[in-house]
Amino acid sequence: MSVIESALNIVAPHDCLICGHEGSLICSWCLHSVRTILPGRCYCCKKVDSESSVCKNCRHKSYLRHVWIASEYGGVAKELVYDLKFNRVKAAARPIGVLMAELLPYFPEEVIVVHIPTATSRRRQRGYDHAELIARNVAKERGLRHATLLARLGQARQVGSRRQIRHEHMARAFRIQKPYLVRGAHILLVDDIVTTGATLEAATRVLKEAGARTIDAVAFAQKV
Numbered sequence: 001m002s003v004i005e006s007a008l009n010i011v012a013p014h015d016c017l018i019c020g021h022e023g024s025l026i027c028s029w030c031l032h033s034v035r036t037i038l039p040g041r042c043y044c045c046k047k048v049d050s051e052s053s054v055c056k057n058c059r060h061k062s063y064l065r066h067v068w069i070a071s072e073y074g075g076v077a078k079e080l081v082y083d084l085k086f087n088r089v090k091a092a093a094r095p096i097g098v099l100m101a102e103l104l105p106y107f108p109e110e111v112i113v114v115h116i117p118t119a120t121s122r123r124r125q126r127g128y129d130h131a132e133l134i135a136r137n138v139a140k141e142r143g144l145r146h147a148t149l150l151a152r153l154g155q156a157r158q159v160g161s162r163r164q165i166r167h168e169h170m171a172r173a174f175r176i177q178k179p180y181l182v183r184g185a186h187i188l189l190v191d192d193i194v195t196t197g198a199t200l201e202a203a204t205r206v207l208k209e210a211g212a213r214t215i216d217a218v219a220f221a222q223k224v
Contacts, residue, residue, distance in 0.1 A: 014089075016030055017076055017080070018030035018034070024091070025080075025083075025089065025091045025092055025094075025095065026076075026080070031095055031098065031099070033076070034075075034077055034080065034095060035070050035072075035077050035099055035221075036072040036075065036077065038069055038070075038071065038072060040052040042054055042055035042058055042067075043194060043222065044061070044197060052066050052067060052068045054066065054067065062201060062204070063201075063204045063205060063208045063215055064189075064201070064204050064216065064217055065214060065215065065216050066216045067194070067200070067217045068100070068103040068217070069218075069221065070096075070099045070103055070221065071099070071221045071222075072221060073222060074221075078221070080092045080096055081192055081193060084130045084133070084134075084192075085130050085192070088126060088127070093134050094137055096134050096137070096192070097133075097135075097140070097141060098141055099220070100138050100190070100218050100219075100220055101142050103218060104138075104218060107144060107186075107188065108186075109143065109144065109145075110186065111144050111145075111186045111187070111188055112145055112146075112147050112149070112181065112185050112186070113135050113142075113145065113147070113188050113190060114135065114148070114150060114187050114188065114189055114190065114207075115134065115146075115148070115190045115191075116150065116174075116189060116190065116191045116199055116200070116203050117129055117131060117148070117152045118130065118131055130192065131190060131191060134190055135190040138188075138190055138218065148177060149177050149178055149181060149182055149207070150174045150176065150203055150206065150207070151174065151176075152173060152174060153173055153174060153175055172202075173203075174202060174203050176206060179211070182207055182210040182211055182212050183210065183212075184211060184213050185211075185213060186212075186214040186215075187207055187214070187216070188216050189204065189207075189215060189216070189217040189218070190217070190218055191218075191219045191220075193219065193220065193221050193222070194219045194223070195223045204217070
């Protein structure tokens with residue numbers, strides 16, 4: 001958090017979105033009321049799996065090993081994501097990151113947390129990459145390293161796109177940065193919302209082609 005943001009929080013602190021208590025966007029008492037708890041499941045077909053593994057039937061179309069999802073996309077969870085992405089409420093990245101980090105099992109310290117970058121036009125509009133802020137919070141909570149290893153190619157918006165169009169747009173949407181860090185690495189991908197899975201799979205494919213050994217993912221919410 002910048003000095004300016006810290007000062008603004010003192011002069012004009014956020015009110016909790018749930019209880020209205022002044023001091024933070026989501027107070028500690030309300031933090032766990034944000035998300036609608038989902039059972040562990042395969043993120044592709046929704047088959048229940050206690051470890052959130054990509055199931056045997058779906059492995060042929062995914063390089064991902066596990067995908068943890070913190071919440072359904074609705075209510076306060078949806079409001080937090082919207083504020084972070086469209087209202088420039090950077091403070092929303094903190095509770096989102098904390099709730100995502102709580103889902104994760106133990107990871108050895110060599111695991112690298114990598115965010116899925118937003119389009120550069122969106123980053124310019126907001127002044128920041130919302131996924132990077134979330135990923136940094138996840139990494140901080142788990143004592144892991146964050147690195148920017150993906151760059152976005154093209155400016156295609158995915159919001160509202162049909163499944164086929166999403167997959168076509170995302171087929172070659174990313175390139176690798178710092179390939180020497182990718183080779184042989186265990187990577188934890190971080191994204192805000194999963195819809196069709198096209199973005200996650202496109203990022204995973206590029207990382208795998210660059211030599212990543214193992215790729216898991218965590219997202220804040222999944223659209224039904």
